[in-house]
Amino acid sequence: MSTRIAFLKGHGTENDFVIVPDPENTVDLPPTAVAALCDRRAGIGGDGLLHVVRSAAHPEAAHLAAQAEWFMDYRNGDGSIAEMCGNGVRVFARYLQRAGHTAEGDLAVATRGGVKTVHLAKDGDITVGMGRALLPEGAVTVSVGARSWPARHVNMGNPHAVAFVGDLADAGTLHDAPPFTPAAAYPDGVNVEFVVDRGPRHVAMRVHERGSGETRSCGTGACAVAVATARRDGADPALTGAPATYTVDVPGGTLVITERPDGEIEMTGPAVIVAEGTIDAEWLESFAR
Numbered sequence: 001m002s003t004r005i006a007f008l009k010g011h012g013t014e015n016d017f018v019i020v021p022d023p024e025n026t027v028d029l030p031p032t033a034v035a036a037l038c039d040r041r042a043g044i045g046g047d048g049l050l051h052v053v054r055s056a057a058h059p060e061a062a063h064l065a066a067q068a069e070w071f072m073d074y075r076n077g078d079g080s081i082a083e084m085c086g087n088g089v090r091v092f093a094r095y096l097q098r099a100g101h102t103a104e105g106d107l108a109v110a111t112r113g114g115v116k117t118v119h120l121a122k123d124g125d126i127t128v129g130m131g132r133a134l135l136p137e138g139a140v141t142v143s144v145g146a147r148s149w150p151a152r153h154v155n156m157g158n159p160h161a162v163a164f165v166g167d168l169a170d171a172g173t174l175h176d177a178p179p180f181t182p183a184a185a186y187p188d189g190v191n192v193e194f195v196v197d198r199g200p201r202h203v204a205m206r207v208h209e210r211g212s213g214e215t216r217s218c219g220t221g222a223c224a225v226a227v228a229t230a231r232r233d234g235a236d237p238a239l240t241g242a243p244a245t246y247t248v249d250v251p252g253g254t255l256v257i258t259e260r261p262d263g264e265i266e267m268t269g270p271a272v273i274v275a276e277g278t279i280d281a282e283w284l285e286s287f288a289r
């Protein structure tokens with residue numbers, strides 16, 4: 001009988017993840033294996049994968065072990081690595097709570113984008129301290145077909161380009177990554193958000209994610225959108241001295257983002273575990289080389 005590897009499936013506002021609990025970092029997960037697991041027809045299916053590892057057992061996180069017991073080794077659906085995943089970190093925390101590794105209250109999670117503090121309510125939404133946004137200078141233009149819009153750079157640990165459009169349908173099918181001018185603006189790729197207004201401090205977005213394609217939500221993207229919208233609205237908390245809270249609708253639900261005058265950003269949203277099972281290790285190993 002072949003060995004089996006545990007997995008779970010979860011989502012946050014329908015940004016969905018394969019979760020692989022691997023406390024001692026013994027499961028080989030090269031990009032080909034991650035892409036196979038995330039394949040929606042031939043695998044389990046997901047926008048990305050959450051590899052749950054003790055920080056002390058992972059070479060990229062061992063230096064953070066004193067601050068955070070667990071490391072979110074996040075991978076995009078194509079197997080590429082990203083610095084941070086805002087929906088993923090909530091689902092990661094929900095898994096740790098369900099597995100009995102943490103209780104309600106505050107939990108520190110190590111990510112490639114630094115240590116994040118997650119606040120878990122018993123059954124309710126989860127709030128994450130997402131850190132500060134960086135707003136690099138410079139302009140880019142994002143295009144869909146013959147139309148183009150200026151986009152704002154916002155870095156949430158990972159790169160985002162935020163474009164305000166007249167209608168979310170303007171983004172088209174988003175089957176492919178929208179092109180940029182200048183083309184070399186994002187040598188490591190970028191997540192692109194298209195945004196419309198819904199009301200006072202209330203926007204809606206669609207996103208094309210680096211490494212995953214169009215997804216139904218992106219937590220870091222929603223934070224980038226809230227930050228870019230606050231600057232557009234003249235509501236930059238560093239200038240007004242008042243927190244700015246935005247409701248961001250995504251195709252898979254709603255996220256609430258608050259930026260404080262010190263620049264710290266909090267995101268609140270749901271996180272749900274929907275299934276668990278086992279992966280055939282022989283099948284997975286067939287993608288390892």
Ligand SMILES: N[C@@H](CCC[C@H](N)C(=O)O)C(=O)O
Nearest residue numbers: 082085086087158218219220
């Ligand atoms: N969906 C995530 C972001 C995942 C990483 C992104 N695709 C990247 O490559 O930067 C989120 O909820 O933040």
